[in-house]
Amino acid sequence: MTFRNSAIQLLASTVAVATIGIGSAQAAEKFNLSPDTSNRIRAEKDEAAIKTISPSFKFVQKGKFTVAINPWDPPVATYATDAKTVVGTDPEIAQLLADSFGLELDLVPVAWEDWPLGVSSGKYDAVISNVTVTEERKEKFDFSTYRNDVLGFYVKADSKITAIKEPKDVAGLKVITGAGTNQEKIILEWDRENVAAGLKPIEVQYYDDRAAADLAIQSGRADVEFNPNATLAYSASIKGSTKLVGTVSGGWPIAAEIAVTTKKGAGLADAVTLALNDLIKNGKYGEVLKRWNLTSEATAESKTNPPGLPKSGS
Structure with missing residues (x-):
């Protein structure tokens, strides 16, 4: 029923x-829901990751990493006490990646149903919003995993x-x-x-x-x-x-993974994966998950386009 x-x-x-x-x-x-983002965990520029970005890839805004996010629920992503600033695990992962690329973060709140077209059309460089890897989505997007679903x-x-x-x-x-x-x-x-x-x-x-x-x-x-x-x-x-x-x-009976999502073939996914693995190694990634009580969902390694949840009926 x-x-x-x-x-x-x-x-x-x-x-x-x-x-x-x-x-x-x-x-x-219990959690920092202040709109003051100056206390976010930050990372150093990752030259190896920057060199991995395809020469053909152009960021939406020069000097900025433009990321779509749906402020749906804490602790993944929600509005701070000012009802404007987006805080949570995903915004902080986005910040770490922007730092790794030596860019300023431009976080754009969007409705969940709006991100696919926004990423496909080049309106956003990526979406970081609890997106699960699926075989159907892999036809249009590239994925860099960062959390277990x-x-x-x-x-x-x-x-x-x-x-x-x-x-x-x-x-x-x-x-x-x-x-x-x-x-x-x-x-x-x-x-x-x-x-x-x-x-x-x-x-x-x-x-x-x-x-x-x-x-x-x-x-x-x-x-x-x-x-x-x-x-x-x-x-x-x-x-x-x-x-x-x-x-x-989330993929019962098989494992499901959450990933940073970029346009298929755009040339950014491998760089995101490399940056995430360096953040895992240097402990910054773990600090973010611990801060938001999500250590139990941590991944040991970021992967580009791993097997996703099968299409319906397959």
């Missing part, structure tokens, strides 16, 4: 007005659910996930397996609003949320109202 409950969303928005100040204060104490199952802090490791563990549960996402594909496949095995079906729920999803979990209208681990772990650490009960790869 699928649905979007407008009434719940409206109620959640009302509740959010009373709680957002507390949540923001807690977040500011991990999805998490989160339940109410006092829930009797203690572990979700395989499809049968979610049989009969009300599960929140994102429409049109890899996690939706996974949970629907788990549901098919369960139904085929004679188990109770899953009730899948979709919410466009973060507060509505939170309210659904806390009120018992939903049993579990299955979405990117990074954002749910952040929320759990700030609010303490949910807990992790299981993780799977």
Whole structure:
């Protein structure tokens, strides 16, 4: 069963007005959500990476690294307390790469659906916004991996659910996930397996609003949320109202990776990969992930265009 409950969303928005100040204060104490970017972790110019950039590649703006980003959720990318500056793991990875290329960073907030055309048309040099490598996307884009794609199952802090490791563990549960996402594909496949095995079906729920999803979990209208681990772990650490009960790869049953995305054949991907590997070696990369509590998603090596998630039906 699928649905979007407008009434719940409206109620959640009302509740959010009373709680957002507390949540923001807690977040500011635990994570740096200041618009002051002078304290970002910085890197030295990487001459080897610069030399790897194809002579045919031209940056969108002279002297700048123009990066599209979707400020969707902390700690990956969100707006700072001034509601304008974008902060989080991805903005800081972008900063490290700009430093490595000896360029100024120009971070451009965009809607998720707008980045593919922007990168393809040359409007942006790259997108760094939690993009998963897929075989379909590789037809139009090049990838330089920088994080493992991990999805998490989160339940109410006092829930009797203690572990979700395989499809049968979610049989009969009300599960929140994102429409049109890899996690939706996974949970629907788990549901098919369960139904085929004679188990109770899953009730899948979709919410466009973060507060509505939170309210659904806390009120018992939903049993579990299955979405990117990074954002749910952040929320759990700030609010303490949910807990992790299981993780799977974003590409279940195969591994999935998050990557810096550039135009196919533009001549920048190998340089980005080299810069990322140098940042991994010198520890700057690790510092950024530690700062945003994402060390568990760290990759040991950046790769250019590794195998991606298969196309639907393949």
